[in-house]
Amino acid sequence: MATPSLALRIQYQLGPLLIIAILAMTIAAYFNMIHDTESRTLAYLKDTLTNRALFDSVSFKQAQTNTQQLRAEYLRRLKNAGDQDFSPQFDHWFERYPDGLVRVRKSLDDYQHLPSLYIRPNVKITPELQKLVWVGFQLLREWGPALTRYYYSAYIDLPGVGLIMYSPSVNWGALADPTTNNYDYPPVRNSAPDRNPLRKTSWSEVYYDDKARIWMVSAITPVDLDGKWIASISQDVSVDALIARTNDNAIPHAYNLIIDTQGRLITHPYMMDKIHASGGNLLLKNVADPQLQEISRLLQHAGAKTELQRSGDEQEIYGFTRIQGPDWHFVTVYPYSDIRKAAFDNARTILVIGVIVLFFGLVILFIVLRSQVGRPLGALSAAMQKMENGQYDVHIDRFGKGELRQLATGFNRMVHKIAERDQALIRQARIDSLTGLSNRYHLTQELPISMDLCDNYSQKLAILFIDLDRFKTVNDSLGHNIGDELLRQVSSHIISNLRGGDWVVRLGGDEFIVVVHDEFDTRKAAMDLSQRLIAALEKAIRIGDYSLHTSPSIGISIFPDDGRDVDTLIRKADIAMYKVKESGRNGYAFYEENFERSSDDIHLASALRAAFENNEFVLYYQPKVNLKTRQVVGSEALIRWQRPGHGLMMPDEFLGPLGELGLFPQLNKWVLKVALQQLAVWQDTVGQPLPVAINLTPDFYRQVTLVSDILQLCKTAGVAPELIELEVTEGALLEGNPLVRQNINSLRAAGIKLAIDDFGTGYSALSYLHQFSFDYLKIDRSFVMSLGERKSDSPMTRAIILIGESIGLGVIAEGVETEAQAAVLLEQGCGMAQGYLFGRPETAADFTQHWLLQES
Structure with a gap:
């Protein structure tokens, strides 16, 4: 009987396989769609709840x-008021009505635009009470419109005394009667010290306000002055809209409810009558509803984040989340049958499409196989038979078109590149040729498998990163042959100390990785192995005529505590290893989060060194003005770092590390050079430029060639020394170095202006005025900040200005931010100032445009 053709055999053999494969994929897609639809629906529900x-x-x-x-x-206004007499204001605005209550005068009463108030009968009107009432009234008068734009009211309760209320919709003062006692009102009652000993902001229960005729809740913040409870500040939030929004659920067939922290039902679409009848005090435990009782039990374990749980009978999905502020529970009840129905509907569509595709796919397959595949595959089969017999000189003609032609071409290329394939397989070999250990490739393939097994059994793995101390010295001084033999012997020591199940790989060079697993205590097993390895490698290793000593630095990371992928675990073990090296080598350390900071410090140091090469530093200029004329008379150069990936960084973020790296001399030279170059540019563009003040580090003034170096820089830039003003800090003067004194006096003799920076903050500032020659005193911003607010600072600034005037020095105030500060300084005789009031630091281009061109 004749053998069927190749095309028929393929049809008989491949056809059933394709049918099974397509059916399997269709069925898999069917069940996957069920699972995917359910997952997406639950995720949508969770996102909706969260949002x-x-x-x-x-x-x-x-x-x-x-x-x-x-x-x-x-509190701030009460403290500032001090002993001030407020009786004139009190008597002008308020009066006692015939019913005994004090209210806003009828002629001034305008509750829609002003606060309303009442003070109970028989309350004695003392100066202290007048201050409390007037300050509170003025505060709500100013803040009330903004505070009630989206809220019903804002008010200050004086316990047992009265109420100051800003509420444009209700005149609370007029509605009060002699029996009104706010001490029993929720905002007051809940902020009493016995109910709120921690004096934190709290929330009242939901209640119905019969005057406002709405359901509301109050945010309550107690006010204590000098240890005494003087008031309660509250804001009423209407919950009517929240209740309506909650009951009108956007998700079909689901419904929502809100429960407060005490287990009271705030809203439920089917129980609003009961909630209203209870006055907002309907407790879940008093409702005979099995579903609500189940929700109540689940809420006892609900966290702050959104979570979903199935009901005990698997018929509902409960969604739990929190409304921040009062910390209420927001609960959604969603029928699980709706999720299953949507999932099965989608899956049924996939199944029908799969069956249709299977039918037409098989028809087309049989046609293609019969007409186009048989002969080409026959030729390919014959060529393969020759290759099996060792005939690698085979070649098949390119036939047909499209994929079959590509197959023929690819087959021929494959035959001629078998050697390249073999080399690729060698490169992927798992054994390190020097030590016979597994290599990095083996680690990356096998470690994920071990991690998955540990995950399945909730166990841990330890990654030991081993680096040999001083190996480079051995390798460089004694040669690579000795170094290689040392690595082989170290490998033997490591292997001999492993337990069953532990394994080791060589990463390269003198670095090894040991993977340790212990089903009971992996951390202890890693620690024990590290100690054994340290002890084993303390002994001398004999290689030829040499007796060599080495030691390991071992860093340890733990899966899954320190990472869940190979690269992260190795990186963190590497960081821990370097921590050991920093601590003296020959030891071990487990990875800790704070080790990353050392890595960050290394990156910062590298970035700072590169900043000079990449020209990342930039000078900003802040104007100095004549206080009387407000004309710009100079500027101060301030350094910034435009760090790639971090934006513009302020000096306090990098000057400390710069000093630790010993880069201050380089920084000083750069600042001087750039500032002088900018002065030269201004000299060319606007004629006579304005002087520039420059801050340099204290060690700058201890240089022997200081004066000649600066004068040379001025000459190179073509700028007169008189245009430079150096601001000298107390740190440069404190050590009493004769060279510092000589340099400072020589600088001034050369025409360079000098100023004592932050004058008044150091204990010995006055003594410097007799020892050195200066041109200006700069008043520290700490004395300027509170001018006009704190009386104690005004005499200080006046004294500094008088000192400057008496010895012929100009006075510059820094940090001026308000007109009040500028007015006090001008009145006291200060000549110049700088600060945000006049201009912020800006780039040279912006400074030129805003100040120099404008002035000219």
Whole structure:
């Protein structure tokens, strides 16, 4: 009987396999679609819950912040008021009504634009009470419109005394009667010291306000002054919109409810009548509803993040999240049957499409196999038979077109590149040729498998990164042959100390990795092995005529604690190893998070050195002005670092590391050079440039060639020395070095202006005025900041200005930010100033445009 053709045999053999494969893929897609649809639906539900909670939390968090900011401002104003008499203001604005209550005068009462208030009958009007009421009234008068833009009201309760309320919708002062006692009102009651001993912002229970006729909750912040409870500041938040939004759920067939931290039901679409009847005090434990009881039990273990749980009967999905502020529970109840229905509907569509594709695919397959595949595959089969017999000189003609032609071409190329394939396989070999150990490739292939096994059994792995101390010295001094033999013997020592199940690889050079696993205590096993290796390698290793001593530095990382991938675990073990080397070598250390900082310090040091080469430093210029005329009379050069990937960095972020690296001399020279070059540019563009003040580090003034170096830089730039002003800090003067004194006096003799920076902050600043020649005193910003606010600073600045005037020195105030500060300084006789009031530091181009061209 004749053998069927190749095409028929392929049809008989491949056809059933393809049918099985396509059916398998279709079935797999069917079940995967069920799982995927369910996962996506649950993820959508979780995202919706999270976003909903974030949205609903905004108003509560802001109300909480509002009361805290209002308390801080109220206390600040009360302290600033001191013993000031407020009776004129009190008598002008308020009066006692016939019913005995003190309210806003009828002629001034405008509750829609002003606060309303009442003070209970029989409350004695003392100066202290007048201050509390007037300061609170003024504060709400100023802040009230903004605070009630999105909230019902903001108010200050004086416990047992009265109320100051800003609420444009209700005149609370007019509604109060002689029996009104705010001490029993929730915002006051809940902020009493016995109910709120920690004095934190709290939230009232939800309650119905019969005057405002809305359901609301209050953010309550107690106010204590000198240890005494004087007031409660509150903001009422209407929850009507939240309740409506919660009951009107956007997810079909689901419903929402909100429960407070005490287990009270705030809203439930099917129980609103019961909630209203209870006055907002319907406790879950009192509701005979099995589902609510189950939710109540689950809430006891609910965390702060959004989470989903199935109900006990698997019929519902419960979604739990938190509304920040009052910390309420937001719960969504979603029918699990809806998820399954959507999943099965999608999967059924996939199944139908798969069956249709299978049918037409088989028809087309049989046609193609019969007409185009049989002969070409026959030729390929014959060529393969020759290759099996060792005939690698085979060649098949390129036939047909498309993929079959490419197959023929690829086959021929494969035959001629067998040698290249063999070389590629060799490169992928798993054995290190020098030591016979496994290599890095083996590690990257096998370690993930070990990690997966440990994951399945909740066990751990230890990665020991071993580096031989002083190996480079041996290798460089005695030759590579000795170094190679040392590596082989070290490998033998490592292997002899391993337990069953541990394995070692050589990464390269003198670096090894040992993988340690212990089903009980991997960390202890790693520590024990490290100690054995240190002890084993302490002994001298004999190689030829040499007795060599080496020691290991071992860094250890733990899977999965320190990482879940090979590269991370090796990197962290490497960091721990370098920590050992920094501590003296010949030891071991487990990786810790704070080790990363050392790596960051190394990167910062490298970046700082590169910053000079890459021209990343830049000078910004801040104007100095004549206080009387407000004309710019000079500028101060301030250094910045435009660090790639980090943006513009301020000096306090990099000057410390620069000093530790010993780069201050290079920095000083750079600052002087760039500032002088910029002066030369201004000299060419705007004629007579303005002087520039420059800050240099204290060690700069101890250089023997200081004066000649600066004068040479001036000559090179073509700039007169008189245009430079050096600001000398106390650190440069403190050590009493004769060379420093000589240099400073020589600089001034050369025409360079000198200023004592931050004058008044050091204990010996006055003594320097007799020892050195200066042109200016700079008043430290710490004395300027509170001018106009703190009376104690005004005499200090006046004294410094008088000192400057008495010995003929100009006075410059730095850090001037307000007109009030500038006015005090001008009145006291200060001539010049700089600060944000006049201009912020800016680039040379911006400074030129804003100040020099404008002035000219």
